[in-house]
Amino acid sequence: MLQFLKHILQLMLSPAKGWEDVSQASVAPAELCSRGLYPILGVAALSNFARMLYGNGITLVTAIERAVVDFGTYFAAYFLAALILEQLMPNIVSGEPNRKKIETCSVYTIAMLGIIRIIENCVPAELTLIKLLPVFVALIVYKADRYLAVKPGDDMRFMLIGVIALILMPLLLHYVLFLLIPA
Secondary structure, eight states: OHHHHHHHHHHHHOHHHHHHHHHHHOOOHHHHIIIIIHHHHHHHHHGGGGGGGGTSSOOHHHHHHHHHHHHHHHHHHHHHHHHHHHHHSTTTBSSSOOHHHHHHHHHHHHHHHHHHHHHHHHSSSOOHHHHTHHHHHHHHHHTTTTTTTBOTTOHHHHHHHHHIIIIIHHHHHHHHHHHTSOO
């Protein structure tokens, strides 16, 4: 877990170097999920209970519903994002797409969205700056082009595919599921 968090911090501070270190570590995506992603998603789900402390009228039932939506959204988003990337990457990478690297990229990106959710749930006010953090994650996804062996000249196509699969799809899924919860 510590190495996972170290890599996330490094990806935030220096995305290109961070992806190099992720590549050198060469940890299986299943292990990254069990030791990093799932605990972060659990904390993100539990952070919904922090909103009850602010006195803004959120009940225990609503906090539980939001926790289930948060965990379920990002859990499903990891698998959907990896599937979407696997289907769309063959045309923009050199050689065959590396499934392990695609899944690893998905794990780290979804984990960063989970961390943003934790921050959002723990800050008592709605801040625009927090809402813009996924744009920063898009930059990190963009810098994964070398890690995923994207062909030169196809980096903008990769950026579009990556942002749609790894950021917009989870945010849209979260928004749709969140609409099902009464305020």
